Amino acid sequence: MTSPYRVLIRRCDSYDPDRIAGILREGMIEMGLRPGGRVLMKPNAVIAHPDIFPHAFTRKEFLDGALSATRSCARPDTDIAVGERSGITIPTRWVFRNAGYPGVIRKHGARTIYFDEMRHVPVRIDAPGRLRDQLYVPQAVADCDFLINLPKFKAHPWCRLTLSLKNFIGLQDDRHRLVDHNLFLEHKIADLQSVIQPKFIAVDAISAGQKMMLTPTPFAMGVILMGNNSCAVDTVGCQMVNVDPEKVTHLKFASQRGLGPMALDQIRIDGDISIEELQHRNRDFQFCLEPIDRYFGSDTHLRCTVGRFPEKHSPDYCWGGCPGALQEAVHIFRGFNPEVEQQMGKIRYVVGKVEGPLELEPDERVIFAGDCTSWEGEIDGRSVKIDSSYQTAAQVDETRTRAYDMISKVSNAILHVAANRGKRWIRINGCPVSVAEHVHYLSSMGGIANPMFDTRLLLPVTLDYARMRIGRFYHYRNRGSGF
8 A cells, every 4th residue: 555654573682773773774775765864763661680670671682783774765855863862851861871771872873862951941732622721842852953762562551552652751850741641641642643753663572561561571572663654653553453543542642633543554565574474473462451449459458449530531530640659669669679568667648529438457557659649537536638739731831830840849848758657657749750750759648768769779879860860950951952
């Protein structure tokens, strides 16, 4: 068929940089792409560590191959940079080093752009169905001429899959990243596509990630997925793991806005392996889309009570906010201590509008999480009233967000718990309460070791945080984009 939307699926069962480079080079040539000007590569480096987070990120060998392929196909005037903002307020410098990126980037004479150190600028968007009229992105993103998206093929506990579209969450810094990262997460992902479109997408599906996004279980998929349109790539990616694209809400939103197709008959698909063969091979690929009140079973000391939520499009559950952040936080704890849920003190986690008694066990402490949470009743014979402070997306002003980085989250959580010492319950505001905050509050309330203070993390993360602050001061003062 004749279609402007191209997707190529190529076999690749090992992280051989030369083989990856050859496949990506052939993909660029076949799609008639010649990078030039300011070329920005965006991997998925949400978090990385060889022991604790070994499967969450685009592998360095894949980045190596992408840089090599781009150099061989690019025009002489090309300036290549690799940019990302890592997750849970961890400095991107630390993640890049653990992912092995710096040596690869130097090898190919490219630049490194840490989005958490760069100026972020407003970009107006004009798309039907948009949630916001503008979004903040790094100056380098606004200035780039040719964006190459390098996602990791992963399941996602909130969005089902994270491929090309979802990888754009990493464009934003701490100040703007969590705006609308709640009941409107899928809308936010679609909005981000209106800022800039990648001209080449190459998905690291050699070893894919199952279930979680920060702590995924590896799955040998053995392919590289390439394309020239995010919706087309994500549609094919869904089919590869037997997911109806209609079930991936941000993909449906982006397609409805005219940003790309969501049907296979609108996409020209080529390669050396068929979707049907991949569907059979990937039939056991695992997802994790269980609400937290069913996810944490009776064999753990963590019980969850989920109420109603304030938006009509999702009254039963908040897939993009606090519940999913709790799941990711617990999986981080499991990475350090697999028995953490049996060893922690008993905690009842309450989210949403909950009515009726909680029926607490005598030694069970309570976390009321999130701005939308409300409850009224008695704890230890004393009246407790938790009021909702939820604001709709229209009430949240993205131009007036506060800086809330790693040190702020650690110190605020510690001081908050200390101020409520002696109480059986604590109220945590936020929309959402982030993964990092969940880690700190669960540690304090459950009497378990805080992963942030693990010797493998504490000093190197703190040093990179200081470097990040220095870099931010320099770039903000000089108003540079990183190119």
